[in-house]
Amino acid sequence: MAAVREIAHAKINLSLHVLGRREDGYHLLESLVAFAGVGDELSFTKSPVFTLHASGPRAGDLPERDDNIIIAAANALAHGCSEVPPGATIELVKNLPIAAGIGGGSANAAACLRGLLRLADTKLSDIALNQLAVGLGADVPVCLRSEFSVMRGIGNLVDPLPALPKIHCVLVNPGVGVPTGPVFQALGLLQGAMSADETPEIPTRAFRSAEQLAVHLSACRNDLEAPAMQMVREIGDVQDALIATPGCLLARMSGSGATCFGLYAEMAEAEAAAAKLGRDNPSWWTAAASLR
Numbered sequence: 001m002a003a004v005r006e007i008a009h010a011k012i013n014l015s016l017h018v019l020g021r022r023e024d025g026y027h028l029l030e031s032l033v034a035f036a037g038v039g040d041e042l043s044f045t046k047s048p049v050f051t052l053h054a055s056g057p058r059a060g061d062l063p064e065r066d067d068n069i070i071i072a073a074a075n076a077l078a079h080g081c082s083e084v085p086p087g088a089t090i091e092l093v094k095n096l097p098i099a100a101g102i103g104g105g106s107a108n109a110a111a112c113l114r115g116l117l118r119l120a121d122t123k124l125s126d127i128a129l130n131q132l133a134v135g136l137g138a139d140v141p142v143c144l145r146s147e148f149s150v151m152r153g154i155g156n157l158v159d160p161l162p163a164l165p166k167i168h169c170v171l172v173n174p175g176v177g178v179p180t181g182p183v184f185q186a187l188g189l190l191q192g193a194m195s196a197d198e199t200p201e202i203p204t205r206a207f208r209s210a211e212q213l214a215v216h217l218s219a220c221r222n223d224l225e226a227p228a229m230q231m232v233r234e235i236g237d238v239q240d241a242l243i244a245t246p247g248c249l250l251a252r253m254s255g256s257g258a259t260c261f262g263l264y265a266e267m268a269e270a271e272a273a274a275a276k277l278g279r280d281n282p283s284w285w286t287a288a289a290s291l292r
Contacts, residue, residue, distance in 0.1 A: 003043040003091075004119045006111035009035040009146045010096055010171065011103030011139060012261055012291065013254045014213075015220035018187060020194035026154045027184055029138075030199060032161075032220070035146045036169055037289040040108055041093040042070075044115040049087045050074045056093040069136060073109040074116060076132050083122040090115075097173045097285050099180075101255030106139035113144065130156065139255075147292060150202050162206035164291055167213060168270040170262045171254075172242060172277055173285040174234035178257040186227035197223070210265040214249035217263075228257040235260060241281070245273035263291075 014032040021027050040056070052070055054062055062068070070090060078086040090112065096104040110133065117123060124132075133140040138155030148164045151157070189195065200219045207213040229235045235258050242251035242262035247269030251262045264270040267290065274288035 003045045004115050005041065005043045006115040006118075007039045007041055008096075008104070008107035008111040008143070009037070009039040010289070011107055011143055011255070012036055012169065012171075013101070013222060014217055014252070015200075016222040016224060016255065017197070017199040017220070018184075018189070018195055018223040019199065021189040021191055022154070023192045025191055027187075027189065028153060029151065029155065030202070031151045032148075032202070032217075033142050033151050034148050034164060034291045036102075036171060036287070036291055038095065038171070038287045040095050040104060040111070042108065042111045042115055043091045044119045045089045046085070046119065047087045047089040050078075050090065052090045052092060054092045054094050056095055058094040058097055059092070061098045062094060069105045069109045070112045073112040073132075073136055073140075076135060077113055077116050077124075080128065080132050081117075081120075081122065081124050084116055084120045088116060088119060097175070097259070099177050100173050100259040101178065101253065101257045102171065102259045103139045103143055103255065106137050107143045107146070109133075109136045109140050110143035110146070130158075161203065165207050165209050165213060166265070166290075167210040168264045168267045168288065168290050170242060170245070170264065170270050170274045170277065171259055171285075171287045171289065172238045172261075173259040174232075174238050174281075175283050175285065176232050176234050176258050178228050178232050178235075180256040182231065183224050183227050183256045186230065187223065195223075210249060210263065214263055217250055217252070222253050224256045225253045228253060232258050234258065238284070241277055242273070245269075245276060248273065
């Protein structure tokens, strides 16, 4: 059988509201999530044991250990589905920066689940697959779908939304890591407490244009942005640079950072912005892509 290939699309939190904190310490979220046309690439071939080989421009950033989330996803699926053999050779082309707020690891885990099911030519119920995904990480369930969705709870509740209008983005990472745990802790929510901040209604109808989507998002927030900026000042520099590019409708941080995105109605505007930002800031990672 030929190799099975999957793309682990970059996850973009267009908005991210922290609604409260459960008694067990997990934060309750509500997030509009889209996916970019850039990502890591994975291929799967049959093998007696699970092995992972990484290449690509960001492969050197991966931690040198065997408990990579991709292998964790592979083992969890083989344990949870008897029709998936406990072995495959997994080739990863690492294009996205790690620990960057765009779900690189989670998207890889989700792609691994999809790829191994295809390799075994079998399926798992949506409920069982979602349970596996939740056990791997909060962003893995939404990354399984890789389409415009609202994510709620601790990431376990995912509902698809009407398709996005034609819209494009520029992703920029300043090359500085942001520790996710301390960012959440800086919100200061006590266990069992709910946030006092109001949140906009989730859209139930399709947006007609990129401009309309940007207007809706301007009334939204990323509640992790302020504490992340306190830790990494470069996030503010990136947002200022994005806003200054022609055609930028909105700039915001994704996830817990430090990657930020700018939204554009035309791909030519996004490509021109990414090229300029890359020239002006050679240490920044930049990419232009369409959203879905």
